[in-house]
Amino acid sequence: MRGQFDAVPAEVRARLEAEAAEHDELSSAFTEEGSFVYDLRYGAFSFRYAVRTTADDRQAAHDEAVATGLAKAAASLEAQGITAKRLRATATNMAEVWERPSGNRSGPRRRGTA
DSSP, rough: EEHHHHEOHHHHHHHHHHGGGGGGGGGGOOOOEEEEEOOTOOEEEEEEEEOOOOOOOOHHHHHHHHHHHHHHHHHHHHHTTTTEEEEEEEOOOOOHOOOTTTOOSSSSOOOOOO
16 A cells, blocks of 8 residues: 555654664564555655455455455544545465466476476
């Protein structure tokens, strides 16, 4: 999920500045709880979530993951007292990322082997 900070009250800004090291790009991960990533320019931010769906249809699973991620991000922002604009989401089906190409059934290729 990506978005832009709209208004950051002084007390929220102070807390975000104190916690900034915990919310940089290098310490983020895709987890169910999510990672909130931002920098102190207060321009853009992102949330990274691992969302599992039960939908059988690819498009339904994608739509469910996007809706779940957006809802989680909106709830987190609200709980932190942050208003945002241009909140949007993308989703990647990780099962498809790890699938082998259809012609490669013998396992991973190793260097030096045919």
